[in-house]
Amino acid sequence: MRSIEYSQKDILIFNGVINLIKGGANPYLITVSEIAASAGVGKGTIYDYFESKEEVIKKAILFNFNNEIDYFYKKIATKKGFKEKYYEIFNSIVENLQNKFSTVNILMTLGKLPEFHISEKQDSCEFNKHILRIQAIIDDLLVSGYKEGIIKKIESQYYQNMVIKSSLFSFTNYMSMQMIYKETSVKEAMDAAYKIVIKSLN
Amino acid sequence: MRSIEYSQKDILIFNGVINLIKGGANPYLITVSEIAASAGVGKGTIYDYFESKEEVIKKAILFNFNNEIDYFYKKIATKKGFKEKYYEIFNSIVENLQNKFSTVNILMTLGKLPEFHISEKQDSCEFNKHILRIQAIIDDLLVSGYKEGIIKKIESQYYQNMVIKSSLFSFTNYMSMQMIYKETSVKEAMDAAYKIVIKSLN
Amino acid sequence: MRSIEYSQKDILIFNGVINLIKGGANPYLITVSEIAASAGVGKGTIYDYFESKEEVIKKAILFNFNNEIDYFYKKIATKKGFKEKYYEIFNSIVENLQNKFSTVNILMTLGKLPEFHISEKQDSCEFNKHILRIQAIIDDLLVSGYKEGIIKKIESQYYQNMVIKSSLFSFTNYMSMQMIYKETSVKEAMDAAYKIVIKSLN
Amino acid sequence: MRSIEYSQKDILIFNGVINLIKGGANPYLITVSEIAASAGVGKGTIYDYFESKEEVIKKAILFNFNNEIDYFYKKIATKKGFKEKYYEIFNSIVENLQNKFSTVNILMTLGKLPEFHISEKQDSCEFNKHILRIQAIIDDLLVSGYKEGIIKKIESQYYQNMVIKSSLFSFTNYMSMQMIYKETSVKEAMDAAYKIVIKSLN
DNA sequence: TATGAATGAGTTTTCATTCAT
DNA sequence: AATGAATGAAAACTCATTCAT
Numbered sequence: 001m002r003s004i005e006y007s008q009k010d011i012l013i014f015n016g017v018i019n020l021i022k023g024g025a026n027p028y029l030i031t032v033s034e035i036a037a038s039a040g041v042g043k044g045t046i047y048d049y050f051e052s053k054e055e056v057i058k059k060a061i062l063f064n065f066n067n068e069i070d071y072f073y074k075k076i077a078t079k080k081g082f083k084e085k086y087y088e089i090f091n092s093i094v095e096n097l098q099n100k101f102s103t104v105n106i107l108m109t110l111g112k113l114p115e116f117h118i119s120e121k122q123d124s125c126e127f128n129k130h131i132l133r134i135q136a137i138i139d140d141l142l143v144s145g146y147k148e149g150i151i152k153k154i155e156s157q158y159y160q161n162m163v164i165k166s167s168l169f170s171f172t173n174y175m176s177m178q179m180i181y182k183e184t185s186v187k188e189a190m191d192a193a194y195k196i197v198i199k200s201l202n
Numbered sequence: 203m204r205s206i207e208y209s210q211k212d213i214l215i216f217n218g219v220i221n222l223i224k225g226g227a228n229p230y231l232i233t234v235s236e237i238a239a240s241a242g243v244g245k246g247t248i249y250d251y252f253e254s255k256e257e258v259i260k261k262a263i264l265f266n267f268n269n270e271i272d273y274f275y276k277k278i279a280t281k282k283g284f285k286e287k288y289y290e291i292f293n294s295i296v297e298n299l300q301n302k303f304s305t306v307n308i309l310m311t312l313g314k315l316p317e318f319h320i321s322e323k324q325d326s327c328e329f330n331k332h333i334l335r336i337q338a339i340i341d342d343l344l345v346s347g348y349k350e351g352i353i354k355k356i357e358s359q360y361y362q363n364m365v366i367k368s369s370l371f372s373f374t375n376y377m378s379m380q381m382i383y384k385e386t387s388v389k390e391a392m393d394a395a396y397k398i399v400i401k402s403l404n
Numbered sequence: 405m406r407s408i409e410y411s412q413k414d415i416l417i418f419n420g421v422i423n424l425i426k427g428g429a430n431p432y433l434i435t436v437s438e439i440a441a442s443a444g445v446g447k448g449t450i451y452d453y454f455e456s457k458e459e460v461i462k463k464a465i466l467f468n469f470n471n472e473i474d475y476f477y478k479k480i481a482t483k484k485g486f487k488e489k490y491y492e493i494f495n496s497i498v499e500n501l502q503n504k505f506s507t508v509n510i511l512m513t514l515g516k517l518p519e520f521h522i523s524e525k526q527d528s529c530e531f532n533k534h535i536l537r538i539q540a541i542i543d544d545l546l547v548s549g550y551k552e553g554i555i556k557k558i559e560s561q562y563y564q565n566m567v568i569k570s571s572l573f574s575f576t577n578y579m580s581m582q583m584i585y586k587e588t589s590v591k592e593a594m595d596a597a598y599k600i601v602i603k604s605l606n
Numbered sequence: 607m608r609s610i611e612y613s614q615k616d617i618l619i620f621n622g623v624i625n626l627i628k629g630g631a632n633p634y635l636i637t638v639s640e641i642a643a644s645a646g647v648g649k650g651t652i653y654d655y656f657e658s659k660e661e662v663i664k665k666a667i668l669f670n671f672n673n674e675i676d677y678f679y680k681k682i683a684t685k686k687g688f689k690e691k692y693y694e695i696f697n698s699i700v701e702n703l704q705n706k707f708s709t710v711n712i713l714m715t716l717g718k719l720p721e722f723h724i725s726e727k728q729d730s731c732e733f734n735k736h737i738l739r740i741q742a743i744i745d746d747l748l749v750s751g752y753k754e755g756i757i758k759k760i761e762s763q764y765y766q767n768m769v770i771k772s773s774l775f776s777f778t779n780y781m782s783m784q785m786i787y788k789e790t791s792v793k794e795a796m797d798a799a800y801k802i803v804i805k806s807l808n
Numbered sequence: 809t810a811t812g813a814a815t816g817a818g819t820t821t822t823c824a825t826t827c828a829t
Numbered sequence: 830a831a832t833g834a835a836t837g838a839a840a841a842c843t844c845a846t847t848c849a850t
Contacts, residue, residue: 009830028230032824042832044826053824131382158386159394165375166368166398173367180333184360192361196368199402211813234841244815249842432634436845446811448847457845535786562790563798569779570772570802577771584737588764596765600772604805615834638820648836653821 006063010049013039017060027057062126068096069133076137082144082151086197089141090171090190097175138164151201163200167193206328208265212251215241219262229259264328270298271335278339284346284353288399291343292373292392299377340366353403365402369395410467414453417443421464431461466534472500473537480541486548486555490601493545494575494594501579542568555605567604571597612669616655619645623666633663668736674702675739682743688750688757692803695747696777696796744770757807769806773799 006014016039020030032053036043050056072092079085142160145151151160174181174189181189208216218241222232234255238245252258274294281287344362347353353362376383376391383391410418420443424434436457440447454460476496483489546564549555555564578585578593585593612620622645626636638659642649656662678698685691748766751757757766780787780795787795 026230028228031822036833043824043834044832045830047825048830048832156386156390156394158383158390159397162372162376162391162394163398166372169371169375170364170368173371174364181360184358188358188360189364192358192364195357195361196365196398196402199404200398202401233839235839245841246815246843247813250813250815255841430634432632435843440812447813447845448811449809451846452810559801560790560794560798562787562794563801566776566780566795566798567802570776573775573779574768574772577775578768585764588762592762592764593768596762596768599765600769600802600806603808604802606805637818639818649820650822650836650838651834653823654834654836659820 007049009041009045010059011063013041013046013049013056014060014063015039016041017057018064021061021064027061030057032056062130065130069130069137073133073137076140080144082141082148083194085141085144086194087190089168090193093168093172093175094186135161145201150198155201160201163197167196167200170196209251211243211247212261213265215243215248215251215258216262216265217241218243219259220266223263223266229263232259234258264332267332271332271339275335275339278342282346284343284350285396287343287346288396289392291370292395295370295374295377296388337363347403352400357403362403365399369398369402372398411453413445413449414463415467417445417450417453417460418464418467419443420445421461422468425465425468431465434461436460469534473534473541477537477541480544484548486545486552487598489545489548490598491594493572494597497572497576497579498590539565549605554602559605564605567601571600571604574600613655615647615651616665617669619647619652619655619662620666620669621645622647623663624670627667627670633667636663638662671736675736675743679739679743682746686750688747688754689800691747691750692800693796695774696799699774699778699781700792741767751807756804761807766807769803773802773806776802 013035016035016037017027017030020034020038021027025034030053032043032046035053035056036046039046046053046056050059072089075092076085076088079088138161141164142151155163171189171193174184174193175186184192215237218237218239219229219232222236222240223229227236232255234245234248237255237258238248241248248255248258252261274291277294278287278290281290340363343366344353357365373391373395376386376388376395386394417439420439420441421431421434424438424442425431429438434457436447436450439457439460440450443450450457450460454463476493479496480489480492483492542565545568546555559567575593575597578588578590578597588596619641622641622643623633623636626640626644627633631640636659638649638652641659641662642652645652652659652662656665678695681698682691682694685694744767747770748757777795777799780790780792780799790798
């Protein structure tokens with residue numbers, strides 16, 4: 001379960017990348033100079049800690065995913081009931097919306113994003129860890145649902161999973177495309193997403 | 203309703219781009235030389251028809267969206283019943299899956315993809331047209347559902363919309379992440395997605 | 405004395421070049437497309453009549469020089485007295501000023517301009533012809549001066565020549581740098597240039 | 607009075623450009639590769655110090671003008687009498703003749719040369735400084751002439767100015783067109799130019 | 809004969825990476 | 830250990846020239 005341990009300098013550089021991306025930069029178009037400036041280090045320093053630009057950006061994104069999932073997980077764990085947990089996720093999504101490469105995006109595309117050359121074995125492994133952690137969040141949610149009798153019929157594991165993901169997708173889609181859903185309020189979007197779960201799993 | 207008219211050479215070049223992307227190339231990393239080679243024209247020719255590399259790629263992607271939506275729309279129109287239409291969409295998704303920038307992706311991310319600098323007015327307008335056409339497909343589907351009494355309760359327009367999108371998302375997600383859903387067959391994934399609609403809209 | 409004979413199409417193309425230059429274009433930066441457009445012919449046509457872009461521009465400039473010197477010569481010949489001829493030259497310079505590659509410029513730089521690769525023998529020969537024709541104008545002027553007793557002392561041929569050129573230079577310089585000679589009127593500049601001749605050759 | 611301060615690398619690159627031009631290259635046809643090779647730096651280095659090829663060449667020419675005028679000014683200042691100063695200018699012109707873009711050329715065309723797109727304000731300002739410095743040289747010369755009583759009659763400022771410029775033009779023209787003045791020696795050309803001043807300003 | 813679409817050689821420019829300090 | 834100046838390979842882009850029509 002232990003993640004790769006990163007040095008303070010590693011993290012400093014990651015934050016440089018993350019801030020660029022959160023500021024709207026396209027990961028594919030970021031330059032080393034930009035990273036160095038954003039991280040407040042020299043360009044050469046980056047090569048003292050990483051092999052290539054690709055590696056820095058890839059690892060920075062994965063590092064950020066990890067952190068955001070942690071944060072997400074903890075926030076949801078503080079809530080007790082199914083509905084409270086669910087709406088806590090909605091709130092996190094709202095909070096997270098600015099970040100183009102945020103956990104929100106993981107949940108939405110569920111793994112489509114880190115296409116940043118997931119070729120090597122190590123990356124693929126890292127990536128799988130993320131999927132498992134997202135799965136854990138969903139499982140936690142489902143367990144709460146069972147306990148409270150909100151999720152009654154015992155559908156297949158796959159179906160239950162997909163209902164949750166789909167429902168969350170619907171809210172994420174609302175948030176990221178708000179401009180085309182002008183007549184719907186955030187509250188209504190949350191309620192609609194929640195209704196999808198309730199009806200589908202009942 | 204009429205889209206921008208393109209010359210044969212424009213389309214030849216677009217196909218060069220589209221084939222690269224379908225072959226797995228990242229739109230942000232494609233070079234002009236690659237486009238030229240893929241289209242079977244000289245590098246200079248591309249600049250006789252377009253202002254810049256960015257313009258070619260952006261327009262090629264939008265052109266392809268347009269075509270795929272057309273194809274999608276026509277395929278679905280051939281089917282009569284709600285369920286048949288729905289499963290026709292599933293089939294199209296299966297068919298389409300190779301294309302990273304396919305209609306499937308539009309439907310899934312519903313507009314998140316063409317982030318390829320949709321800043322200028324013209325692009326934004328083009329983009330809106332796509333959203334409207336996707337909406338038309340969804341509306342067509344809903345109408346069939348009403349007629350057949352499959353969609354009974356009159357929920358909000360927004361909710362109905364989101365149910366369809368979420369359900370389609372679930373199948374698209376299955377297809378694009380098949381490696382993590384090894385115990386679930388394509389048929390089961392379709393049925394699960396269909397069940398989400400039926401339960402949510404009933 | 406007979407100049408190269410040019411076809412109508414040659415001349416059409418030359419005028420394309422000349423118009424571009426008179427419009428402020430830099431001869432070194434003119435493109436074949438621009439010439440074709442300016443001449444109202446196809447790009448290919450230019451290559452039916454000339455070997456290369458360089459050749460077209462070079463010949464066009466020389467052709468224009470020739471024409472302008474002709475015109476110049478004729479205008480001056482219409483005047484009888486030394487002073488009238490001299491002021492006629494001034495008037496021609498004023499008239500000519502817009503044209504960056506005008507006879508004015510020949511007179512001013514006296515041959516420095518057609519540096520447009522005067523390497524081949526033929527060009528060099530063409531170029532010499534121009535110098536001779538300018539010389540003829542100056543000689544004609546000097547003869548008038550002798551006849552009228554304005555040019556008294558018999559200085560060396562070289563000196564007399566240079567006095568005329570220098571004096572004309574002074575006026576040309578005034579015209580082309582008018583912005584730095586704001587307190588001096590055109591009339592005063594002409595008179596000053598004339599005074600230089602009178603005093604130097606007296 | 608202080609000019610833009612340039613770094614050592616800037617100057618290294620400028621010298622690359624200047625050497626090419628002094629070697630006969632046409633400023634409009636110089637390539638970045640040539641500049642890099644001539645300056646002994648990598649192509650990329652040029653872009654670390656300048657925005658574009660145009661900027662390098664333009665600034666290099668202005669830089670060179672500045673230096674040559676300095677040199678010119680100092681050389682003339684070492685001489686005391688009017689005639690000695692005047693002949694010192696002639697000597698500088700002889701010395702300078704190789705350089706196509708030398709001070710000689712400034713003096714001759716008096717500002718026509720840096721047509722290298724002097725459009726922006728900063729360039730225009732730089733350029734004005736050059737004109738003022740040339741003017742200072744001429745003024746210095748005129749003062750010497752007054753003191754020695756060589757320049758007697760008090761003609762207009764403009765006239766005196768133009769006499770000097772015209773006279774210098776005559777010698778510069780001799781030097782740059784020596785091939786057409788084969789019967790005249792350098793000494794004779796100097797004497798003729800000097801005679802123009804003496805007679806015109808007396 | 810006249811054309812302009814097509815080309816690719818040759819430019820300008822960028823930027824990941826290195827390495828002397 | 831940290832830097833950023835320097836580099837050149839590789840990219841975008843231009844345009845003289847060709848050639849099928």
